[in-house]
Amino acid sequence: MEYVIEMRNIRKEFPGIVANDNITLQLRKGEIHALLGENGAGKSTLMNVLFGLYQPEKGEIHVRGNKVNITDPNVANELGIGMVHQHFMLVEKFTVTENIILGNEPTAKGQVDVKKAAKDVAAISKQYGLSVDPNAKIEDISVGMQQRVEILKTLYRGADILIFDEPTAVLTPQEIKELITIMKKLISEGKSIILITHKLKEIMEVSDRCTVIRRGVGIGTVNVAETNQDELASMMVGREVNFSIQKTPSEPSNETLEISSLVVEDARKVPVVNGMNLSVRAGEIVGIAGVDGNGQSELIEAITGLRKAKSGSIKLNGKDVTNWKPRRVTESGIGHIPQDRHKHGLVLDFSIGENMVLQTYYKRPFSRNGILNFSTIMDKAKSLIKEYDVRTPSEMTPARALSGGNQQKAIIAREIDRSPNLLIAAQPTRGLDVGAIEFIHSKLVEERDKGKAVLLISFELEEIMNVSDRIAVIYEGKIVAIVKPEETTEQELGLLMAGAKRKKAGETT
């Protein structure tokens, strides 16, 4: 059997850790090959080796039967290998076309021929059904569109082997559907794809084969048609994974968070939270379901003090905390797992230890009279790393060196550990493996059972349905319906999120 890519016995080490140990991956022409593994298993590392960003210590790479030495991404490009990273590399102020030709500009009479490039881009976009406007500015288009620009970039450079590193983690359910269609189209045009994802459903749906790695070691490759989600999960984690959440009915008591007639404007002065009312009681998990861009981010920012509320009030345990500074909000008992872990959640150049005390460094026992106590800080970090299974060589490792999922686990550990009266969890399990998701969900339920209030924001209806005790549907900056998960369906939620009125009268509180 001829493979387009064959990575044989790859080994890649980082200080204190073997990220890839003797991994073999074979990609057939025209297949979608999933790469599955826990957070920190070494998937991104393996793909960065293939794309020439890292040099392996051992092993060989064969492309279309020829042994190659991929010293840098340019070599990968020449071999027809393209990579769509999860964090895009696009110039905000440039148009789609300008971004695509950047570093590879077609010239006519010594001048960059943007017109011709735009035509080419439009043609490729049409061929693969990407529907990207070549003249739109990056800053004006959605995340999903930006990802397509990244795909276009690789295609424009003639890639026929595409690597997708967790492409669906940043997308909304609708965008995921569209991406899957695009991937199928790419395959039908003769491309081959390696897909990294933590979502087993997606693997079952689109991929032909799946290679599983666990803690840097290759476990095996299976035909997706001959397996199922449970088997994949246990191959990856090394134990049975429980997909349903164990929880008793909630016993909510007094109101912890009380939001009334809240109005919050976005950067363009548009009131994206527009007269919102919402309450979360102690001992319950309220999930906010909604399409991205209906005011979720601004709502969280207003509660946590990162954005000013225009009018209305936010009360925490009866105390008005509207427009308080973030530190005061935190000290009054709010914890926040932010949506964007690189922007808000972590100081990437700080060690994991320093990141673990981001909100508490100035308090005892982490400091005394303004002097930091590093040994207590690091001890704290060690215990959190252990409890939350954050895979890192040590607590001194800079946060930047951790795998994406493990960075997320570190933030979650920090926020849950403070056991705030109100925990705001925005997309807490984005980029986490199934085992970690199971663990985080059980932690959220544990907080609830301790009598804390939890506000969960997620674009994944499955997560909302599984974890919440009540679901608040957000639409155009208002809560338009409140439903119980056991009394609704994903279909009904979908309709409500699109602005439809609820059929059963009298239920919208």
Next chain:
Amino acid sequence: MKLLKGKWASITVPLLSVALGLLVGGIIMLVSGYNPIVAYAALFNGIFSNTYVLGETVRQMTPLILSGLAVAFAFRTGLFNIGVEGQLLVGWLASVYVGLQFEGLSPIVHIPLAIIAAALAGAIWAFVPGFLKAKYQVHEVITTIMMNYVALHVVNAIIRTYLLAPGERTDQINASASLQSPFLESITDFSRLHYGFVVAIIGAIIMWFLLWKTTTGYELRSVGFNKYASEYAGINVQRNIVLSMVISGAFAGIAGAMEGLGTYGYMTVMADFTGVGFDGIAVALLGANGALGVVLASALFGGLKIGALNMQSVAQVPTQLVEIVIAMIIFFVASSYLIHWISNRVSKRGKI
């Protein structure tokens, strides 16, 4: 390439840059008809051969360390303090002014008082750009450069109007405020070595301690790395920007006091900038913005400048050549950081 990236980068990059800088300097000497071996021998003799030049090197280092610390400190919070020169000038004047007052005070009181005055003056001078940056997002590079010119002319005007003594300068400060030391001078063959180097070393220790051991340092570094995460964590970003500039300016002001209380004991009407503040940028860069690095880089630059004098008299190579060597070293350090930065960006792309 590996050595230029890993945890050794902050040592290997400067060392390699120094070697390359000397090499390029040698080539330029060859091309211009000098013998680089003779010249470099004279240069190194000029740094180490006797106690006089050693004393002069340490004296030269003293303000350089402090101005390097000023630049490095601001940089750790993500700010470019190009205004060290101006802060140094106002610090110099403040120290001389206090040195001229209070006749009959004990040195134990008078010297710290003059140094504190210098620190305060530098801090106030740096407060303005810090405040404008924090409050109105005015870029500190522009305002600090402007403040340099304001400092130069204001200082000159004050000397001319209030403190003028014969010779376009102020009077000599009172002995009780002076850092000069007949003892240090005598053991170094009457160089101008003074007690200022003790102040500079204490300054380096303070910077290290403040940055790495205190909650204030934690906040400053956090703001420097990621202001969004800092804001999320409840750190007052604006306050820390101002604080960072103020502390940086205090270091710069003390650098001025080293000239005012140590080397000269007075201040002249300045025709132009001293250059020490700008050299601080190079020192911070070569010293990788660390306290120890700044001290070592100051030793190198101070040594090169003093050694250049001997090189000129023995090998007839103009002192400007050392300026070229220093410029080349900075060039190599800066470009390696650039390479580093680019490779970082690229590998960041690979991260999820």
